[in-house]
Amino acid sequence: MAGIKDVAAEAGLSVATVSRVLNGHPSVSEDARRRVTEAVERLGYRPNAVARSLRTDQTRTLGLVISDVMNPYFTELARSVEEEARALGYSVIIGNADERPDLQDHHVTTLLDRRIDGLLVSPTDGGSPGMLGAARAGTPMVFVDRWIPGVDVPVVRSDGRAAVRDLVAHLHALGHRRLAIIAGPAATTTGRERVDAFREALAAYGLELPDVYIGQGDFQAGSGRRVTEGFLDLAQPPEVVFAADNLMALGALDAVRARGLGVPDDIGLAAFDDIPWFVHTDPPVTAIAQPVRDLGRAAVRALVDRIEGGPGASVTLPARLVVRRSCGEGEPGIAISPSPVRRSTP
Amino acid sequence: MAGIKDVAAEAGLSVATVSRVLNGHPSVSEDARRRVTEAVERLGYRPNAVARSLRTDQTRTLGLVISDVMNPYFTELARSVEEEARALGYSVIIGNADERPDLQDHHVTTLLDRRIDGLLVSPTDGGSPGMLGAARAGTPMVFVDRWIPGVDVPVVRSDGRAAVRDLVAHLHALGHRRLAIIAGPAATTTGRERVDAFREALAAYGLELPDVYIGQGDFQAGSGRRVTEGFLDLAQPPEVVFAADNLMALGALDAVRARGLGVPDDIGLAAFDDIPWFVHTDPPVTAIAQPVRDLGRAAVRALVDRIEGGPGASVTLPARLVVRRSCGEGEPGIAISPSPVRRSTP
DNA sequence: CTGAAAGCGCTTACAG
DNA sequence: CTGAAAGCGCTTACAG
Missing domain, CATH: 1.10.260.40 (lambda repressor-like DNA-binding domains)
Known part of the structure; x- marks a missing residue:
């Protein structure tokens, strides 16, 4: 050559x-x-980019460590990140942590060894040693979607609080009172926040969120299945299950179907994170949609700003409720939906 | 540092x-x-991996250029590739071509500039100049899923011929005679092969595949939608539409639903590539499943073998038909399915 | 077993 | 505007 x-x-x-x-x-x-x-x-x-990098001490490469590539939400996030990075003249190397802290650590270490210019991470847990080390060492870094409290790094994320409130209002208007949640890992911010938001929203209607109605999931389909089975085994099962991500909703669907039961007749289902397939599931799933593309773009811009010595501002974007038919909404147009809710077109 | x-x-x-x-x-x-x-x-x-790479002339990195990350089939392929590569001590950098030859070229160029040790590619078209150049230049390379005839590079792929035959047998047994296909780009091997296999299988039953029943798609949802609308507009629409990938099947579902029609009552649907969501769509979709994980693993092994100076053998794995309910199968257990067909559990 | 030195392919002050 | 030279952080014959 x-x-x-x-x-x-x-x-x-x-x-x-x-x-x-x-x-x-x-x-x-x-x-x-x-x-x-x-x-x-x-x-x-x-x-030879390798020689150039060694000499200039910059690789024009961004690292992106995400919790789970197979989760359509993260896949789309990765795509949007790559797009924006490319527009700014950067490549991106994706590390898939698969919700495992040890794998997450492996990827941040590898990425750092390769001297990437900056790191985008959606932490799998409270922070693996390698990640914390990177933050402390001053590697330009920004958190996307999930973040670690107390670590001084810009955060680009979506705030689902208002949308969860809308969801609960929607369910309440439909007459549902026994509402349960399949939570994400307590070690993740999104895992905690969605439960908190749900609980607060319920409280506004004088509703409780009893412990038996909080199932501990891990953002993967299998846990959604297990938790849903548990709910179904209860003497008094919930009327609606809110899955804190789309994969656990898939698992919930599996569990309900495996029992020969149906959604929403036997039990309602709502999910955090909207994906194209939710339009075509049986029934179409009522979900909370995050502005994924915008999040990816904003995250890259914040990171590149940091790399160039800027402050790298945090960004919080709103999520929104998309009403479909998995909570007993009946035929579109017949159900009464609370005011701030946008109804999706079929 | x-x-x-x-x-x-x-x-x-x-x-x-x-x-x-x-x-x-x-x-x-x-x-x-x-x-x-x-x-x-x-x-x-x-x-510092950059310095080490410059000195040793190896990066312990594999490049993977895939046609479309957002396609669950490729997402899973990418995951499996990364897993196997990691097991063998390699990192992988993914380039998403988004079915665009220019983007594909951008990624192979960038990857080559970074001096990756080997390249895994699922070519978007007949071969962009950069890709062909890489092959000629002797970069260790392996094609996955799709390949380019005449280019001397090992191919790791799945042969869907038998499964397509099974599908046609299945449809024929169900009484369907007017069968249409949403084809992938003619510039891709998988685009052509699936049409050919379909046509041959039909011929075995004395059935024709008229031109109006061949819709030209591009493996993306939008094209599936457009083609299906065209089929629906025909004086004599097909009884079943076979989408050559899962994204076009999603588009077909969109189109049917948008007309207020239903699958399979108004029109049947089958797809190439099986994905978890097909179990939960309305109705569950009959599909042809590729052994994706095995393909990813085999591709990495072939590539690493090439990198180490070995021949890097080609591998062809069989695909299989998974019967569900989108072709008018009725209740599971009632429909008559041809002998070699495995029936999926719900 | 250990060290001094060359060199991987570039970029960039420095001098002209 | 141009070139000779140093140096980025490593690895690896070569000599001892």
């Missing part, structure tokens, strides 16, 4: 000059620029 | 010795090994 020396020889110039035209340095003669361009063309030369 | 020199100073040894213990070189005294290990520990030293 041709190196910069070959180009220099071919162009009859020094490597310094070649490097200058490659990097668009202004003080190069028109003639030199032309000769180098031609030599590059002839040789099919491509600069 | 501490460098190898700092470690050497701290340990009272030369950088050469430090490097040796870091790389597990045998000829190092026990004492030196201990002193280095301790110094590394004290300093929290981590080797």
